[in-house]
Amino acid sequence: xxxxxxxxxxxxxxxxxxxxxxxxxxxxxxxxxxxxxxxxxxxxxxxxxxxxxxxxxxxxxxxxxxxxxxxxxxxxxxxxxxxxxxxxxxxxxxxxxxxxxxxxxxxxxxxxxxxxxxxxxxxxxxxxxxxxxxxxxxxxxxxxxxxxxxxxxxxxxxxxxxxxxxxxxxxxxxxxxxxxxxxxxxxxxxxxxxxxxxxxxxxxxxxxxxxxxxxxxxxxxxxxxxxxxxxxxxxxxxxxxxxxxxxxxxxxxxxxxxxxxxxxxxxxxxxxxxxxxxxxxxxxxxxxxxxxxxxxxxxxxxxxxxxxxxxxxxxxxxxxxxxxxxxxxxxxxxxxx
Amino acid sequence: xxxxxxxxxxxxxxxxxxxxxxxxxxxxxxxxxxxxxxxxxxxxxxxxxxxxxxxxxxxxxxxxxxxxxxxxxxxxxxxxxxxxxxxxxxxxxxxxxxxxxxxxxxxxxxxxxxxxxxxxxxxxxxxxxxxxxxxxxxxxxxxxxxxxxxxxxxxxxxxxxxxxxxxxxxxxxxxxxxxxxxxxxxxxxxxxxxxxxxxxxxxxxxxxxxxxxxxxxxxxxxxxxxxxxxxxxxxxxxxxxxxxxxxxxxxxxxxxxxxxx
Numbered sequence: 001x002x003x004x005x006x007x008x009x010x011x012x013x014x015x016x017x018x019x020x021x022x023x024x025x026x027x028x029x030x031x032x033x034x035x036x037x038x039x040x041x042x043x044x045x046x047x048x049x050x051x052x053x054x055x056x057x058x059x060x061x062x063x064x065x066x067x068x069x070x071x072x073x074x075x076x077x078x079x080x081x082x083x084x085x086x087x088x089x090x091x092x093x094x095x096x097x098x099x100x101x102x103x104x105x106x107x108x109x110x111x112x113x114x115x116x117x118x119x120x121x122x123x124x125x126x127x128x129x130x131x132x133x134x135x136x137x138x139x140x141x142x143x144x145x146x147x148x149x150x151x152x153x154x155x156x157x158x159x160x161x162x163x164x165x166x167x168x169x170x171x172x173x174x175x176x177x178x179x180x181x182x183x184x185x186x187x188x189x190x191x192x193x194x195x196x197x198x199x200x201x202x203x204x205x206x207x208x209x210x211x212x213x214x215x216x217x218x219x220x221x222x223x224x225x226x227x228x229x230x231x232x233x234x235x236x237x238x239x240x241x242x243x244x245x246x247x248x249x250x251x252x253x254x255x256x257x258x259x260x261x262x263x264x265x266x267x268x269x270x271x272x273x274x275x276x277x278x279x280x281x282x283x284x285x286x287x288x289x290x291x292x293x294x295x296x297x298x299x300x301x302x303x304x305x306x307x308x309x310x311x312x313x314x315x316x317x318x319x320x321x322x323x324x325x326x327x328x329x330x331x332x333x334x335x336x337x
Numbered sequence: 338x339x340x341x342x343x344x345x346x347x348x349x350x351x352x353x354x355x356x357x358x359x360x361x362x363x364x365x366x367x368x369x370x371x372x373x374x375x376x377x378x379x380x381x382x383x384x385x386x387x388x389x390x391x392x393x394x395x396x397x398x399x400x401x402x403x404x405x406x407x408x409x410x411x412x413x414x415x416x417x418x419x420x421x422x423x424x425x426x427x428x429x430x431x432x433x434x435x436x437x438x439x440x441x442x443x444x445x446x447x448x449x450x451x452x453x454x455x456x457x458x459x460x461x462x463x464x465x466x467x468x469x470x471x472x473x474x475x476x477x478x479x480x481x482x483x484x485x486x487x488x489x490x491x492x493x494x495x496x497x498x499x500x501x502x503x504x505x506x507x508x509x510x511x512x513x514x515x516x517x518x519x520x521x522x523x524x525x526x527x528x529x530x531x532x533x534x535x536x537x538x539x540x541x542x543x544x545x546x547x548x549x550x551x552x553x554x555x556x557x558x559x560x561x562x563x564x565x566x567x568x569x570x571x572x573x574x575x576x577x578x579x580x581x582x583x584x585x586x587x588x589x590x591x592x593x594x595x596x597x598x
Contacts (some may be wrong), residue, residue: 016506071432075591094435108429110347111352117347124343125433153354 001085003094003177003209004070009079011040011065011233039065041233043079044298049176050207052200054220054227054241062233063213064103067181070211071101084176090131092289097126100170100208104182108166109154115165116150119172133172140168143205144198160191164198171202178203180212184219196222217314229321235325247321250290253313254297255280259306268300281308286315340435341443350445359455366405366460374467390530396557397528403553404525407484410453411491412445415515418499421510427593431531438496438586445492446534472557479564480556486571490548493578500582503589504540518543524550543575 014034025317040062047053057063068074070083072092081088086095097216102108116137121135141147144164149157158166167183180199186194200223204208212223220227220241227244229237237244261280267273270292271285287297301307314320352359381387381394392400418441421427431437438505452554505511520526523545529537532543551567 068428071428073431074593092431093434096432099432101403101429101432103428106426106429110351113347117350121343121347125340125435127340127434315493 001049002046003049003051003083003084004045004211005080005082006046006066006070007044007064007080009040009043009069009081010038010077011062011069011074012077013037013039024028028227032136038288039233040069040076043230043233043235045228045235045238047209047211050203050209051226052210052224053212054226055211055213055230056215056217057213057221057230058215059166059232061215063215063230064181065233066230067101067179067211067213071095071099071179088145096175098176098277100173100175100178102166102170102178102180102183104163104180107154107162109162109169114151115127115146115157115169118154119150119169122169123170128173136172136174140171143202144168145194153231158191160187160194163187163191163195167195167199171206171208174206175208177209177211180210182214183212184214184216190220192216193222199223221245221249221314229324231321236321248323249290249314251286251315252294253315254285254287254301255282255309255311255313256301256307257309258304259308262305265306268297268304271297341439344435345443345447348444349422349451350447352448352451356496356555359451360459362409362452363455363459366402366409366456368465369405369409370398370402370432370460370463370467373405374398374464379403392528392530392557395468398464399472400528400553400557402457402464403480403484403509403556404523404549405460406453406456407487407491407549407552408466408519408525410449410456411488412449412495414441414445414492414495415498415508415512417441418496419502422499422502431590434475438582441496442492445495446488449488476556476559479559479561480552483552483555483564483567483571486568486575487548487552490544490571490574490578493575493582494544494548497578497582497585500585503585503592518545519549523548524553528554530554541570544570544578547571547574 001092013036016032016034020217025070043062043066055063055066065074069076069081070088072083072086072088072095075089083095084098086098088095109115110121119137120133123130123137123272128136137150138147141150144162144167146164146168149161149165154162154165163183165181178199183194183199187195199210199212202208203223208304210223212219224241227237227239227241228235229244253274257277258281262283263277264276264280266276266280266283268285268287271287273283273285275284277283285297301310342416377394377397381397387393389397391420418427421430430440433440465471494515495512498508498515501508501511522540522543524540529540529550530548532540540550546569547567551571555564
């Protein structure tokens, strides 16, 4: 039985709207106008037990709405959903014992209290006996390297430290499925890496299925085996992450900064110069890793001057989705969704 | 029930995490009680009588202390729930294995109990100095039982107003109206005994007098008949408001649109 089975899921919200001005405000008091907003449109997918599935898309794509339906918080407008054999919105509390959730933008730890207090509370809420809870907290403290942080009031933790505590708290009751909604949002590169490593390791050790939403392509590269890309409430691509990388995540963006000025027509062989900084100390380049080896680009960049700073990143997900749309008609590249 | 006690415990800790805030808030009652004492002292002096409708100046001030303690110390559950709905944090509270309303009740209790205790002690010290010692300790048990009923009625009404955030964008006007009804028809500013007969009759039918007047009146004058009458009124209104709350919650869940994606 799949851990998650979603068939033709739709969710439509009603949004109140009014024209500008006092008159319109007054009219809307008596005759409010609503328009439907389709957040999720006919979504169907499966996820196997223990699978690491990335669920990505730009802001407003419908990722969070889907996750909230999967946890039973939101009622769908239509469609069928089974999560670990439960219908989430009908069996929300039973399901809660078997799933862990982290909403990156909504802290669940008590802000003014040390994280250990929230861990203890969750132990009681999930009906763990005290000894079992203490053992589990000790285990998670080690896995997420938070032992030194547990006694500190949450408000005094950095965002990265707090997120490690948040994810650890969501695993306290040994869930079979972890639903992570933007767990790396707002984190710096090191903190992102730490949280990804800890999640991957826990998923491997405890065979926890992870459904992860993100608008950061790096999250799914680091964590997931399979990916579903969703946009405007619909699946635009689903396949293995390795296939996605091979097909679409082939270009890299490089930002460089030198100690001395660079020429206006600054150029590194095999790359495209997107921009040269106003004061001509920095530049932004793009290259295709299939055509130009990364080592060669790095060597040429170093040779071009005294390098002060360099950042290599993936193209924004919006660009990847645009590429997927462009190639959607080609049978060898198109996703199954 | 262990999980709900844990919720009560954690919010108790959270409230005690800021003792300065707790003490400052309690300081408010000193001002209110001083003003009340001056007003009622003049009123009693002008009437030329020691007792008005069965209440002495001493009774009136201790009555008002209990009413103020309840008003200032009750949990602002309408604001808590409406904020949770508006900022989307309700998502976290709904995906845990507990009854949401019982969670909120224990959460409110954890916040309210230390506040009420502090308000009563601080305000009581001043009232003792101004008006004399507190009512006989034998009066307290009946008042405390009625106080628990009143607290639950406040919780149900506040939660109902908070859940209105499922459909209304702003619930503070409802809270404002509710508070004013408690002030006037609940007997918070003036004991209901001082009202004309027809207004007393109206006040005794509505739930507000059971939220404020009941426990405060029993505190200064224990009376078994009054106690039974108040407990019965509280039970009826708890059924009505508690039932409405359960219904509002299950209907609200269907309409819930979590804000913030």
